[in-house]
Amino acid sequence: MLLLLAILIPFLFVPLLWIAGTKLGARVGWLAVCAPVASTALLVLTLLNAAPGERVVWEWDWIPSLGLNLVFLVDGLSLFFGLVVSGMGVLVVIYSAGYLDDHYAFHGRFYAYLALFMGAMLGTVFAGNLLLMFVFWELTGIASFLLIGFLHTDAESRSGARMALLVTGSTGLAMLAGIVILGLAAGTHDLKALLEQPMNADGREKLNLAFVLMAVGAFGKSAQFPFHFWLPNAMRAPTPVSAYLHSATMVKLGVFLVARIFPIFSEAGLWSPLLMAVSFGTMLLGALLALLSHDLKAVLAYSTVSQLGFLIGFYGMSPSSGAQSDLLHIINHVFYKGCLFMVVGIIDHSAGTRDLRHLGGLGARLPMLAVITAIAAAAMAGLPGTTGFISKEYMLKAKFDYWGDGDFAAWYPLVMVTLASVLKVAFSLRIVWGVFGGRARPEVLADLHRPGWNLLFAPALLAAACVVFGLFPGLLGQGLTHFWTPLLHAQVQPELYLWHGITREFLLSLAIVVAGTGLYAVLAGARVNALRIPRVLAFDRLFESGVEAFPLLAKRITAALRSDRPFDAPAIVLCTFLLVVGGFLASIGPASLLPTQVNWEEIDPLRAFCVGLIAIAVVLVVVLPRWTGQLIALSIVGFLVTFYYVLFRAPDLAMTQILVEAATLLLVLLLLARFPRAAEIGEANDTRVRSWRGALGILVAAGMGIVMTLVTVAALNPRSAAPAGDYYLKSTVPLAHGTNAVNTILVDFRGFDTLLEVTVLLIATLGAVGLLMRYRRSASEYAAGPMGPAGSGIELEDPTESKPDEKGPNESR
Amino acid sequence: MKAGDSYILRSVATLLFFVVNVFALYLLLRGHNLPGGGFIGGLGCALSFILLMLAFGVEAAERILRVDPVRIAVAGVSLALLSSLLPVFWSAPFLRQYNGKLTQVPLLGDVAVGTPLVFDVGVFLVVVGVTTKLIFVLARSVGGLTGLSLGERSRYAGPLETPIEHGEARPRTDGEAKP
Numbered sequence: 001m002l003l004l005l006a007i008l009i010p011f012l013f014v015p016l017l018w019i020a021g022t023k024l025g026a027r028v029g030w031l032a033v034c035a036p037v038a039s040t041a042l043l044v045l046t047l048l049n050a051a052p053g054e055r056v057v058w059e060w061d062w063i064p065s066l067g068l069n070l071v072f073l074v075d076g077l078s079l080f081f082g083l084v085v086s087g088m089g090v091l092v093v094i095y096s097a098g099y100l101d102d103h104y105a106f107h108g109r110f111y112a113y114l115a116l117f118m119g120a121m122l123g124t125v126f127a128g129n130l131l132l133m134f135v136f137w138e139l140t141g142i143a144s145f146l147l148i149g150f151l152h153t154d155a156e157s158r159s160g161a162r163m164a165l166l167v168t169g170s171t172g173l174a175m176l177a178g179i180v181i182l183g184l185a186a187g188t189h190d191l192k193a194l195l196e197q198p199m200n201a202d203g204r205e206k207l208n209l210a211f212v213l214m215a216v217g218a219f220g221k222s223a224q225f226p227f228h229f230w231l232p233n234a235m236r237a238p239t240p241v242s243a244y245l246h247s248a249t250m251v252k253l254g255v256f257l258v259a260r261i262f263p264i265f266s267e268a269g270l271w272s273p274l275l276m277a278v279s280f281g282t283m284l285l286g287a288l289l290a291l292l293s294h295d296l297k298a299v300l301a302y303s304t305v306s307q308l309g310f311l312i313g314f315y316g317m318s319p320s321s322g323a324q325s326d327l328l329h330i331i332n333h334v335f336y337k338g339c340l341f342m343v344v345g346i347i348d349h350s351a352g353t354r355d356l357r358h359l360g361g362l363g364a365r366l367p368m369l370a371v372i373t374a375i376a377a378a379a380m381a382g383l384p385g386t387t388g389f390i391s392k393e394y395m396l397k398a399k400f401d402y403w404g405d406g407d408f409a410a411w412y413p414l415v416m417v418t419l420a421s422v423l424k425v426a427f428s429l430r431i432v433w434g435v436f437g438g439r440a441r442p443e444v445l446a447d448l449h450r451p452g453w454n455l456l457f458a459p460a461l462l463a464a465a466c467v468v469f470g471l472f473p474g475l476l477g478q479g480l481t482h483f484w485t486p487l488l489h490a491q492v493q494p495e496l497y498l499w500h501g502i503t504r505e506f507l508l509s510l511a512i513v514v515a516g517t518g519l520y521a522v523l524a525g526a527r528v529n530a531l532r533i534p535r536v537l538a539f540d541r542l543f544e545s546g547v548e549a550f551p552l553l554a555k556r557i558t559a560a561l562r563s564d565r566p567f568d569a570p571a572i573v574l575c576t577f578l579l580v581v582g583g584f585l586a587s588i589g590p591a592s593l594l595p596t597q598v599n600w601e602e603i604d605p606l607r608a609f610c611v612g613l614i615a616i617a618v619v620l621v622v623v624l625p626r627w628t629g630q631l632i633a634l635s636i637v638g639f640l641v642t643f644y645y646v647l648f649r650a651p652d653l654a655m656t657q658i659l660v661e662a663a664t665l666l667l668v669l670l671l672l673a674r675f676p677r678a679a680e681i682g683e684a685n686d687t688r689v690r691s692w693r694g695a696l697g698i699l700v701a702a703g704m705g706i707v708m709t710l711v712t713v714a715a716l717n718p719r720s721a722a723p724a725g726d727y728y729l730k731s732t733v734p735l736a737h738g739t740n741a742v743n744t745i746l747v748d749f750r751g752f753d754t755l756l757e758v759t760v761l762l763i764a765t766l767g768a769v770g771l772l773m774r775y776r777r778s779a780s781e782y783a784a785g786p787m788g789p790a791g792s793g794i795e796l797e798d799p800t801e802s803k804p805d806e807k808g809p810n811e812s813r
Numbered sequence: 814m815k816a817g818d819s820y821i822l823r824s825v826a827t828l829l830f831f832v833v834n835v836f837a838l839y840l841l842l843r844g845h846n847l848p849g850g851g852f853i854g855g856l857g858c859a860l861s862f863i864l865l866m867l868a869f870g871v872e873a874a875e876r877i878l879r880v881d882p883v884r885i886a887v888a889g890v891s892l893a894l895l896s897s898l899l900p901v902f903w904s905a906p907f908l909r910q911y912n913g914k915l916t917q918v919p920l921l922g923d924v925a926v927g928t929p930l931v932f933d934v935g936v937f938l939v940v941v942g943v944t945t946k947l948i949f950v951l952a953r954s955v956g957g958l959t960g961l962s963l964g965e966r967s968r969y970a971g972p973l974e975t976p977i978e979h980g981e982a983r984p985r986t987d988g989e990a991k992p
């Protein structure tokens with residue numbers, strides 16, 4: 001119950017914060033802190049109640065018929081990530097309260113999105129069913145989209161948000177496919193069952209495919225190659241969002257997923273090769289791009305990409321007996337990267353820029369900030385005395401062990417990690433020196449202002465954590481034992497020490513620091529500022545042009561199919577119909593469809609009379625010269641069909657038909673009023689049109705007549721399967737408690753269809769309104785207002801702007 | 814569409830408006846047991862507004878309706894969705910419908926009530942909103958007004974949207990992605 005509350009509270013805060021934001025303005029942040037604080041407290045209580053290594057399942061029915069229930073799984077891994085999410089949530093909201101001052105608008109909305117995100121994250125990590133996890137997983141993507149695009153007046157903000165949504169959303173769909181395949185192979189989507197029951201031989205064959213698809217989802221969310229480009233573009237979001245979503249929590253979902261499915265897939269043949277090749281490659285690529293970037297946030301974004309690569313690759317090289325000290329690496333990254341992002345936000349806030357080429361010399365003005373940054377950067381570089389050092393020692397140890405007994409590309413992790421670490425030392429130095437060292441530029445100093453305590457509080461706390469746990473790693477190690485997860489973690493976790501003696505890890509670590517410092521010394525100054533990211537590596541441009549190619553393609557196809565004459569549109573549609581349905585009928589042989597005998601005595605005279613009237617009206621539609629007359633004849637057909645329904649005792653159909661008939665008649669009249677007078681005369685006088693178009697028209701009409709007659713006759717033939725209608729008629733009273741079977745089918749038996757249909761209706765309306773609104777008219781036309789009686793036509797004042805399809809009628813006038 | 818200038822049309826439309834709506838509601842309410850239902854009722858109600866539009870002009874009809882018809886349609890979808898979701902909260906399947914009977918109601922006698930009616934009201938609202946909106950927009954456009962009023966434009970369009978015929982002009986996204 002505590003757990004459900006912890007997940008539910010952020011969701012409950014969403015509307016509350018939204019509404020309160022309109023009244024409180026920037027102060028709503030202090031109300032928003034309550035949500036993560038409450039969630040954290042509840043999760044801590046859950047942790048205290050849970051024994052280490054235990055797997056507890058909470059379950060509520062949701063859609064039992066689909067095997068989809070609200071199942072939440074509490075174990076070490078989910079509690080660890082849950083506490084990271086809610087704990088960072090507290091710090092980030094406190095930081096946001098200082099960051100989002102009165103220069104920003106829509107505070108309520110911002111915190112509501114944050115709370116939505118937090119709820120979705122907690123849902124994802126605690127989900128005990130893969131389908132449920134997918135729902136929350138995509139919800140985090142939507143919240144991230146809203147948060148990245150929060151400054152929606154900025155074009156880059158919007159394109160960054162769109163990119164993040166498209167990449168994480170589409171890779172999420174791949175993950176869904178993987179989940180479905182896994183579910184088919186194992187017969188369940190329940191995580192506990194999946195983790196604890198061994199897969200049968202039949203299921204094992206599908207494991208690799210399911211794993212690759214799920215890995216794509218993880219790579220997309222965690223910005224791994226080739227999806228790494230969305231993360232730097234997501235940095236358009238306000239900095240608290242970057243610190244929270246794009247370094248500490250959401251991008252770690254890929255890591256979480258890999259950890260979650262570790263026991264299921266670690267035996268699969270592709271596990272190590274795929275994860276290691278992609279992730280360690282990304283690690284080096286990210287570190288390289290981070291060194292080549294100049295925007296502080298881009299540097300941090302690429303370094304996050306790099307570190308996430310390491311975290312995912314770490315699971316890839318872990319033996320299937322279990323991973324060791326993975327949580328240490330994750331929490332270390334949370335500490336220093338969250339801290340650095342917040343620091344960058346403060347620098348941006350105080351100095352007005354975050355371009356490394358323009359910053360410098362702030363150390364004397366902002367000493368407190370300089371210390372915090374130095375600590376966090378030291379942790380990033382892995383200097384002794386910080387958690388980064390501990391993490392790096394154990395990481396190098398794992399790599400050496402892997403070199404010793406790994407079975408796939410044993411040298412690969414060690415080499416990649418070493419190279420990436422050298423680069424990491426270099427750009428850590430660059431951040432600290434570039435911002436705080438050297439000479440300050442006067443234009444930066446001009447509007448420098450000191451950050452308030454509420455801005456400094458969160459990063460200071462994180463930096464303190466880096467140092468305290470760095471000096472006393474035993475504390476951290478003890479804390480992490482609470483999160484020990486069976487099947488994922490190795491039975492024995494190494495105890496954490498600061499000093500291991502002079503080992504090969506220590507020597508390599510030393511060499512990395514020296515090499516990184518040397519690299520920065522070589523590059524320092526003007527040379528590093530001149531570096532550029534080569535065009536080959538700018539995947540985001542490729543992606544953008546790909547996205548923009550879609551509307552272009554659609555436009556091309558539309559241009560190819562469109563016609564300026566209304567005549568052509570039905571001709572295309574009907575010819576396609578004739579080809580498909582007529583072809584099908586021809587293939588089964590139309591003769592077999594015709595009834596063998598016709599009983600002429602069964603024909604009801606009244607119905608026959610009605611049908612005769614309909615036929616006459618149809619002939620009138622064809623024969624009459626003007627559209628007004630044709631339209632009246634057509635509506636006569638419609639009303640006669642209504643009468644025909646009445647003869648068949650179908651009052652619902654008749655009523656619907658008569659109302660639809662009236663509405664469409666009005667619609668057509670309105671549309672025709674839009675046409676110029678010349679169209680009313682129609683194409684009757686245009687002899688050029690009459691000849692071949694008329695012939696084609698007769699052919700299509702005759703073909704449609706024959707095909708539809710055959711279809712109707714076929715429908716009348718005795719059927720082998722029982723018609724569905726009988727079932728509904730029989731059960732409408734006992735099951736749906738209504739005597740009108742038409743209505744009970746609509747709202748009860750097929751209620752889901754109706755729900756979707758009305759939704760589609762709404763979407764179609766919005767689309768139509770959008771299209772109609774985008775219909776071009778010149779400014780002078782708008783200014784002129786109503787243009788005389790309907791049917792008088794519209795003349796464009798500027799002939800160069802006239803549309804091609806308006807030219808015809810205007811010329812013939 | 815310009816207001817018609819026939820006094821007879823206006824008077825008849827005003828009278829018919831109420832008659833048609835009463836009939837539409839009647840169709841909606843009896844839908845579960847007798848011919849009728851949300852779809853038919855909604856169409857009837859929408860036609861009554863279209864009648865008003867023909868007699869008094871689009872802008873008058875929009876004033877009488879007071880809200881943007883799309884909002885009515887959205888309310889309808891939300892109502893239908895909500896009525897289908899509610900059973901989920903007490904562990905019944907999605908879209909479970911409940912029916913009951915009120916006995917000895919004054920004037921009416923036995924009345925069958927049930928959640929299908931709520932769902933049907935949703936459908937009714939969607940049909941009313943969608944039909945009137947489309948016809949209103951078309952009618953405005955025919956009358957030479959803008960399809961949407963200025964206030965509505967900001968609700969339906971982003972600042973980047975251009976008329977569809979404006980060639981290959983792509984939306985402004987500023988290819989410079991690296992900050």
